[in-house]
Amino acid sequence: MTARRYHPWTRSGIAGAISTVDPLTGPVPARATLTVTTAVNGGRDTGVPVRLYGPGDVLGFDARQVLRREPGPDTPDAEPNYFTLVEFTRPDLPWLFTPAAPNADRLRPWIVLVVVRRDRVTLDAAAGSLPVLRVADATRDLPDLTESWAWAHTQTGTGELSRLTCPRMLEAGTRYLAAVVPAFELGRRAGLGMPVDEAATTSDPAWTATTGAIDLPAYLWWEFVTGAEGDFQALASRLTRSGATAPAGRPFTVEDLPGGLPDLEGWQLPGALGALSDPSPPSDFGTAMAALLDAPGDPLPPPSYGHRHIARRPSDPAAPAWLRRLNLDPRYRAAAALGANLVRDHQEDLMAAAWRQAGEIEAANRLLRLAQLARGAGGRVHDRLALLPAEQLLLVTAALHTRVLTGGVTVASVVAASRVPAAMTGGAYRRVLRPRGPLARRTGQTAAGLLTQVNDDLISVRRPPARPTGTVTPDDVNGKERTRLCEITDKRLAEVARTPRGHASPAQWKAFVTAAAAHQRDMPGCQPVAPPARPALDLPKLRADVLAAADPDVTVTQRLHARLTLPPRPAGDPLEPVWAAPRFDTPLARDLIALSPDHLLPGIAGLPPNSVTALPTNPRFVEALMTGANHEMNAELLWRGFPTDQRGTPFRRFWDRSGSVTGPADDIPAIDGWTGDLGDHLTGGEQVCLVIRGEVLHRYPRTVVYAARARWQDGRRVPVIPDPAADPAAPGYPEVYPVFSGSIPPDVTFLGFALDPDVARGDPDPAAGDPGWFFVLQQPPAEPRLGLDATSPDAATSLSWDTVARTASDHVNLAGGLTGVTVPGWGVQTTSAVLARLTEQLPFRICIHASDLFPTDNS
Structure with missing residues (x-):
């Protein structure tokens, strides 16, 4: 992660050429004046005076320049020991209209952030003009502008931005108003719509230590409320690290x-x-x-x-x-x-929630009860089927043969490979030889009896003769055999064979037929083919397999479980209704x-x-x-x-x-x-x-x-x-x-x-x-915060509100030094970048070993 870096000021463009040094106290030039040297039409160089805009030329800034405010608007519990701050996306904004050059890396900004108690000021926001902040006593509520250079800086390393801070110690549980206001008198008058002397050569600070009541235009303002005393570090440090004294x-x-x-x-x-x-x-x-x-x-x-x-x-x-x-x-x-x-205590709400969950349980139980009915009815049918002889059972259950396995294949496949034709198990065969039908009465044969005789090879069933090997039919000549015939002819016949029939001449077709006839004469004679022997059906085994597969205890349960996912249940009836919680x-x-x-x-x-x-x-x-x-x-x-x-x-x-x-x-x-x-x-x-x-x-x-x-x-x-x-x-x-x-x-x-x-x-x-x-x-991670510790530090080099000098308005007074600690870099001879680093509040962490926390006596 790139470390944050602080800079005391930032300038860009022609403002870098300003040579008049900021005295850090008192007035500054009204506008910065520069001399630009130029040559006209190849003549000699000529100096042209140029005046840059100053504080009196500004009526505000774009609100989109504001990047962050801490505490945020309407915060209800801001930490009193932290500085209020506002950040801008432009890194040079606080010094953009300051008509002076840095003095030993110290440069007063043209705007400052003030924080005042809401009950001691009024804010008038008339339409068409900047809101007016009316302060009854500047000495009591506003910071010392001679140290305004110390509370503005630029941050780089994690993105460039500029920041204004207000180093005021806040009171706990108090509503405050924060505002960005002009730091120089000409800017104050312009923001209030008052006449600005265009001939003025200097601009005083907007207020001094002797100023009483004052009106300030607010370029930006918001309100917040402070919480109880103490930040995260103070509150966490107050925790007593000892075992509980409460009984167990x-x-x-x-x-x-x-x-x-x-x-x-x-x-x-x-x-x-x-x-x-x-x-x-x-x-x-x-x-x-x-x-x-x-x-x-x-x-x-x-x-x-x-x-x-x-x-x-x-x-x-x-x-x-x-x-x-x-x-x-x-x-x-x-x-x-x-x-x-x-x-x-909550039985009504719990039962209402239970019944909302019972919808799926009731639907599942309905299916289970219907499955029990289907199993019972199917069991009665299955019992009747079990009384039938094997050949009659095979005829009655013909519709199941494609879905019942025997020896790894379906019953339908076994019948098709046997000496019993598959047609003898079909519905048409059963209807023709029904026991009371005309054919059965004349011949005395039934469907089951005839099937038994065929299976026992007492009656032979005439099947379609097999095709002798080597026979060529017209379909073969017009299809696959056509390509093979073309291979034994010359090139002309091959071309004729690939020519669509509708485009061949009579001579071409005559030649083709001649070649086909010659091929037919050369073929060996047809040999009679004896039909292969077919096995008999193992009727007892088929009967057992069909009965087992048609058992409703199996079929109904499998069908239902394919539709429902049931919770684990103790062994018993698999179709028992669900007793779920x-x-x-x-x-x-x-x-x-x-x-x-x-x-x-x-x-x-x-x-x-x-x-x-x-x-x-x-x-x-x-x-x-x-x-x-x-x-x-x-x-x-x-x-x-x-x-x-x-x-x-x-x-x-x-x-x-x-x-x-x-x-x-x-x-x-x-x-x-x-x-x-x-x-x-x-x-x-x-x-x-x-x-x-x-x-x-x-x-x-x-x-x-x-x-x-x-x-x-x-x-x-x-x-x-x-x-x-x-x-x-x-x-x-x-x-x-x-x-x-x-x-x-x-x-x-x-x-x-x-x-x-x-x-x-x-x-x-x-x-x-x-x-x-x-x-x-x-401490939860957050954007950088500046401030001082709420209480006296343990170390002799730490800063807290108890160790710094403060003005009558409770702002940090750098000229007053420190009490009880020594912090290198603190004072009026430093820069705002050093002060930002010294007052940055890093995330705090407190570690307590478990052995210090467990009770020693639980009696």
């Missing part, structure tokens, strides 16, 4: 429950975030709960969450561990009940936060302001809540008549992954496939969640947050800088981006990373070779 669970007590359940005291209800010691409840509680869940005759038994998904009860010794822990541990039963409550992709974490943020992170109110912490996710809590939500949704679907077998998993997303470009789309797989313990089935497993409470992400929502691999350097851990040519999707890439995120009003943001907590912490011993990971908050 909410205290709860179990008492006075029915069914002989024992009381439990001193327990904690976990949340979706935060590690929590997980001892098992007393065995007597689990035993009593299992008995209560299986109590016979109880009209309102407690819900047995998840048991319909796997068709087992928690008391079943073969039940998986997750089902027993979920239903027999009061903490996770409570989490499942939370999930069920989330469904009950709808799919809801809304993450349940949103509803859980709306119910109570404490369910996501217990004790979240205890997080201190401007703090950042890292917490592991709680897979067991998430799985328990998701199971409860799916259990309740399936029960509601059944109650509302939705086609479901209560084994579906309508909810598969807990975390909000809408802003993620990596990681799985779902948090849990289908519940009916779970086999391990509770917490073993999340697609991401246990992950790390970064929790930030403060204004930084609220003020800067485009902040880039990621995890960076650490490395050891001189005994301390530093982030790994990725190779620009490396593929971010490749394994081992040193940066990891969030896989889920969310927010809790008013100021808490959490972001999840696919990192194991122990891996993120690393090992503090360099010899272990496990430096862990950093969490990084990086």
Whole structure:
């Protein structure tokens, strides 16, 4: 990338010949005067005076010259510590009408940018003239024009442009008006429509330190509002880098429950975030709960969450561990009940969405039911066909022969190659020899009996005789054989043969016929051809193959599955109607936060302001809540008549992954496939969640947050800088981006990373070779901004508003020097290019190692 370069001024064209040096204070010439030497008609050189336009000749500039304004018009939360600026596409625009030459690379511009409080000025925008900015006290609101040269510069390297800045310290939460106004008196008078003395030789600055009220024409103006104090660097630096002090669970007590359940005291209800010691409840509680869940005759038994998904009860010794822990541990039963409550709170909206998805399911089930009817009716026909003899079955099913395979070929091909003519299986043959037809009554022969006799070679069927070898027919002579006959004649006959018949003379055709006759005489005599022997049909095998292929259990199922794509289903009737569940992709974490943020992170109110912490996710809590939500949704679907077998998993997303470009789309797989313990089935497993409470992400929502691999350097851990040519999707890439995120009003943001907590912490011993990971908050990239740090810097060479001198109007005062720091290049002897480099606000990044963020005590 090309580096930006700053220049204190830019001139082009004849303006480069101006020789009068800018005194930097006081008046400048009204117009620049140059002497141009020329020769007329070959005579001697003559000097001609030329006057260039000055500030008093300008009434404005084209708005298309404006490239960028910061803060932009109507910005609601501009950073108070940044300079206001405006950029122009023409790199020499600020000095275009300055009638003076640079003084030691310092040159006052003919226009300046002023920023004033909106409540202390008025703006009159009369039609046909420039808006008039009326300032009550120039000393209180306007910058010192003796330092105007310091706040205009040109930028090159990434495109040429010019820039005006206003080095005023702004107040937080205040509306301001920014305007580009003339810097010299003649320009001010011209812009206001006042008389301009054409004979004037100098022009004073538009205002001085003693000016009171003043009217200024505004070539360009806009308004904005500043936000709270502090820029990204200040807000990010305020974050407290320590583990959370909030507990990882909410205290709860179990008492006075029915069914002989024992009381439990001193327990904690976990949340979706935060590690929590997980001892098992007393065995007597689990035993009593299992008995209560299986109590016979109880009209309102407690819900047995998840048991319909796997068709087992928690008391079943073969039940998986997750089902027993979920239903027999009061903490996770409570989490499942939370999930069920989330469904009950939104059941009407959820059912409306489910029925919208049921349209395709109902259409598929209609086809499946029709297929069952077709299979049943076809089965009755098939049973009757199975009673027919083989030869009669072959006649009845003749229409299927081209689509039924036997021995790798169709039945029709086998019949065509046999001694039974294909016509004997056709419809005309069956009609002629129908059992009660006249021919059958006179001859006593039936179609099936005659076919059997032919197949057994008791009756021979006369077939068309074969053509003897060597026979030449007229068609052959007029076609393919014609070319071969021409080859044995002389050239003349060959030419005659290629001549169209309609154009040949009688003599030519006579010669051709003579040649053909001679060829016929020379041919050998025809030999009789015996017809080839044809095999008999294997009627039993054909009967078996035709019956198998015509079985409606096969044909109807294949036909239907060619039209429908059905979800995986347990073994059974392939035409059973679909018992499918709808799919809801809304993450349940949103509803859980709306119910109570404490369910996501217990004790979240205890997080201190401007703090950042890292917490592991709680897979067991998430799985328990998701199971409860799916259990309740399936029960509601059944109650509302939705086609479901209560084994579906309508909810598969807990975390909000809408802003993620990596990681799985779902948090849990289908519940009916779970086999391990509770917490073993999340697609991401246990992950790390970064929790930030403060204004930084609220003020800067485009902040880039990621995890960076650490490395050891001189005994301390530093982030790994990725190779620009490396593929971010490749394994081992040193940066990891969030896989889920969310927010809790008013100021808490959490972001999840696919990192194991122990891996993120690393090992503090360099010899272990496990430096862990950093969490990084990086200021969003933007166009160049200028300004000063909001607070006192840590380093003795950094600039902040606390260290610079300011005028009565809160503008930077270069002549006043610095307090407490030493910055080479700062002061009235410098150039605007140096000041631009010193005040450029580079993107800020803060890196915090994970080991500094995890809580040390979760009790």
